[in-house]
Amino acid sequence: MSATGTPLDRVDGIAKVTGRARYTADHTLPGLVHAIMVTSTIARGEVVAIDTAACERMPGVRLVLTPFNAPHLPRGGKAAADIPTAGHVMSLLQDTAIHYNNQPIAVVVADTLEQARDAARCLPVRYRPADAVLDFARARARTRKPDDDADSRRGDPDAGLRGAAAVIDAVYTTPMESHNPMEPHATLAAWDGDQLTLYDATQYVTGVRKAVAAAFGLAADKVRVICPYVGGGFGCKGSVWSHVVLAAMAARQLSRPVRLVVERTQMFGPVGGRPLTEQHVIAAAAPDGELHALRHDVTTCTSRIEEWLESAALLTRRLYACPNVQTRHRLVELDIGTPTFMRAPGEAPGSFALECALDELAERLGLDPVALRLRNHADVDPDKQLPFSSKSLRECYRDAAERFGWARRDPAPRSMHADGKLVGMGMATATYPTYRSPASATVRLLPDGTALVRSGSQDLGTGTYTVMTQVAAEALGLPPARVRFELGDTAFPEAPVSGGSQSVASVAPAVQQAAAAARLRLIRQAVADTASPLAGAPVEDVEIVDGWLQRRSDPAQREAISAPIQRAGGHAIEARASTRPGKERQAYSMHAFGAVFAEVRVDPKLGEIRVHRVVATYGAGRLLNRKTAHSQLMGGIVWGIGMALHEKTELDLATGRVANANLAEYHVPVNADIGAIEIAVVDEDDPHINALGTKGIGEIGIVGVAAAIANAVYHATGRRVRDLPITLDQLLD
Template identity: 45%
Template sequence: MADTVVGQALSRVDARLKVTGAATYAAEHRFEGLLYGVIVNSTAARGTVSAIDVDAARAHPGVVRVLTDFSSLTLAHSVSELVFYGQPIALVLASTLEAATHGASLVEATYNRQEVMTDFNSSSATSVTAPSNPDYSRGDPEAAFRSAPHKVDLDFTISRENHNPIELPSTIARWEGDRLTLWDKSQWVQGAARTVAGALGIPVGNVRVLSEFVGGGFGSAIRAYDHVTLAAFAAREAGKPVKVVLTRRQFYYGTGYRPASRQRLALGANAAGRVDSLLYEVRTETCRYDEYEEGMTDLPKFLYGVPNTSTKYQITAIDAQSPSSMRGPGVVTSAFALETAMDQLAHDLRVDPIELRLRNEPTRDEVTKLPFSTRKLRECFETGARRFGWSRRDATPRSRTEGDLLIGMGMATASYHNNRRDVGSRARIDADGTATVATATSDMGPGTTTSVMQVAADALGLPAGKVTFRLGDSTYPTAPPHAGATTMASVGSATFTSCNALRNKFIAMAVADTASPLHGADPAQVTAGDGYLRLGDDDSTKDSYREILSRADLPSLEATATWGPGTIDTRVSTYGYGAVFAEVSVDPLLGLVRIRRIFAAYDVGRVISPKLAHSQAIGGMVGGIGMALLEGTYTDHRDGRIVNASLADYLVPVNADVPELDATFINTEDPQADPIGVKGLGEITIVGVPAAIGNAVFNATGKRLTDLPILLEALL
């Protein structure tokens, strides 16, 4: 029998389609009579539109309609008043993109402006406790901190970050009678269907959302934002298909962002390096029409065994659009504070940073009091330190130089909750012996179509080339958002379940069929491999899927199943873990930080597809470099305008910023977490990276920086 498909370092099954341009993304579908829609954005962040002049736009050649009345729509925010800068106030439809774009520039609006507050650090800002993150305390953290002989107490600021995937938010809407089809860039096609149906006041069953290929997301396409609903609304009004694609500048106003944050993290420890108290306070920005919050307090109260711990999380509403999840939401932010404070404590105590963390390893989850399903963090430290060459690090800042450059090493711990949700999956084998598995998930880049195919192939006993995984269609079996490192554990487990059910159907047919070589066999003794069902390992007693279907005169056989985590999380604490190591150079005259290399070791359970897993790790590291050194969204607080809403002004890592990056995996199955033994990988790979870089900068310079991104002037 052939080796398993799971564990093979396969290339993406859709790689050739993507590199040759044959993959069709949302904006690339073509329809007769297609109209192009361009949104006109408000230039006021708060108030109302007192007048809007669209005559010049309507008169422009090629312009078909100018829509300004959205009162029939139910959006996430008010449509009668302005609640953020860039809010849509009109939609111009034209026969060409050029005509629609110029027509939109001709729309003139005047406003009744109200006083605007877009700075969440303003003294006039009002903060409230995050509704889903109430204050938490165990022990007596304040008293323990006061009496601690060694203390670290640091404040942190992190700038707002915007998603910048290559594919822009794009939607094509087409009506056929009362039924709507949307070709949309989406990380959650069924969520988009519900949002649009609710906004238009139509049954959700009348909306189909298709999103086979997604050109990057990072969380920006989890929600269906205004442009999706407006495309559907405009197509209904015009009676023709409508395409709406946001510009890069509109991207910054039309979707969410990682919220800016302010954090305080204080640690109290004894002389032996045992952390006895942890105080964590955080505040993030949100909008007035939504209370967006993130998992900011998860890591500080969980990661280390600190008996006296408190966390407080507040949100501050400003006049802006709602934040949204961005890779590692909440956790990468709080990890920067926690892991920076731990590094400072290690320095103060003259203890190796890894040793300090090992001295504070918990024996159980201190929040839930549950045992860990697996926690191979020690192995991550050991493997990462050996591969990275951590023993060569000099703990004394500014002790290593190369010419005029200061060289430093830093490390940080990474962790992320193993999210799993209920998923439905449908598996089918056709008369030619090929299989198709379908669920309504998406794939924004990690290679879901490949990795889930690998799970299906092994469950059915088929070669990889005989199995196709279909996704990105809201009519497929139910799936959660393609986000939160949820997909492999959830969709993979559901696929495993449906394929097992299908295989068992075939086994039942074979053992009941007098014409089958397996007739009368014990179903429990029948195995699957290479497209055949066998009696144990007996290659002489076998039957194929094709022959079973042929004898039954069936074109195909299918099975549908649902898998969910059920009560697993009430019995064990299941997280992924990692150790991240970074080396930097710093030019003390220019304040310029360069990443020289990053290496990480991860415990994420069973690795289904090593090549794709490594790619995920590299991508997360690149995102962490951006967060640490480059990325920050800046607002003109006079009116709420984002002043660097372009890739010319908003800095993201490019080739010159990305050095040698590598990762390894402690490949240990987690059978308690889910049937396929995996833990989420997509989010954890950014967690800890900014902290490791910041700690390396400290080792190089002796300057403890607590603001991100790290700016040149902070090092001069």
């Protein structure tokens, strides 16, 4: 039987649509009280005083935690920032310094959410303001080199520019963007002596455990983190932010469980977001389109309290076979909250600049944009000089172009019309690295003939529950309905952060190995059992098919898998496996690839842009579930449409406050904004990435979409817009 690869419905789907799925804010405990964060209204300076007296007298108020009465944490709580991926420099009321507007400066706890909210609104705060650095354009004169691998160079880009038939020299910008998953950040904290239990909306239960334990000076085994469901993460929930530790601080102070839900306006600043980028791209090519030189200089912003790099030029190092390539990243420090991972960090904004520049280069040379990319297709990774573990990009171009109808595109701008609108067709390349980390899983075969599989992973709505159920079912020889997969608990075997599109590539091999080990133990127990019809059979001649132990040579000799377990006293058969990447990354470059084609309709008088359709094809290893994979790729494309036309965090340069910190004014796509989306996936065999040949697909769907739409807008209107989001005023005379 083959459970993987089939479009199995989500095993958690019924729980979600019926309301049985319990997200972090749905959990409750006896004696629960509610917390609201109070955040700063200045961008830089310090808190001089907070008058808590009146607030503390308000109905239901139990605690007002401020920098003036907060308990001291070991190392000021800064130990949490030493945890890779999980930790950020937090605002834990250990001092009075203000580093950005909307920074947590107090916590109000009351019997009800309404009481806590009312009291928080009435808390008077006195500041000593200081001059803040908020204007990127002014501050960019003081850039600095990041600590990370910021620069690269191969060949001689200056020589490559000389004698080129065409050179594009342009600057592209992307704005700050803010995370707005349906479920905001939330934490429920409860202490039992020195044992802390956290229900937390997170993409990394183990990371939360390590970071919070470090903040309180506890051993990691003193902290348990539970998160069975996440209402969207997209990167922002991959790190531990201030509210998590603040909730635990308040709970310990009160000796009662405390629930803290981050308000929607507090999603802008205290929990990261995508930083703005200014990208200078120079591309030079011969008359036939062969690239002679590429330069990609990225200037992006970070906070003044912590370094964050949006590495937007990394894909330029590896995507095309150009002999002379130079990339550079520089940071501008602003008085803002620290940015963070946002779906396809680096690749999403970087692909906008690179793929628009190549479109401009193709037009300058009079070449078809697809032909230009095929002319520079990299058969090996030009940066690492390694073969790709698998690469189906040529097939992606061919398939998507054919389904899109690219051949009927008239290359002249403003040449195509439909229903009184200007029609534009554009395309771009998508790519994203394939990551894999160590992971562990356990499998228990139970006396009732079912299996319980556990791993401390997370499901952000991506389908992890379902895919891991399928992997375990196939490895065990059981129908998926007889497998229960559990995740989201640090009591389970450790798994990596659900970020970087790595959950399936990392966790699935561990689940597969644990299931295979449990199956082998059951078979050995059966053949050693004199009461079994399989007694004495060679182990290699016994298989499990649809829940039955049977001989390969004589399938009539069989029994249910529950039978030998029950005869042995009903003791479950358990196996554990831990897997990790080996030396394959030293031998291969591992990436997913895709081709994205977009058609837009633009009103010639109003400048209104509608994305009529998007057609995309991807090569991303072996798909374990085509339905959940399709959903992930479609979600990425929708977000790419938002990146191209909608999303922008408007920072007030006078105060540092986000002016559109709500879902009414922070625009994201809705159903009416989305036209037809057609997705295909090339069957791809990658024997090197892991035992299942799986790559991540959670992020590649957004890569290249903004560029394809921008290129289509140019084709429709003749206006080259290099600054996102593309708005109608940029198209009007």
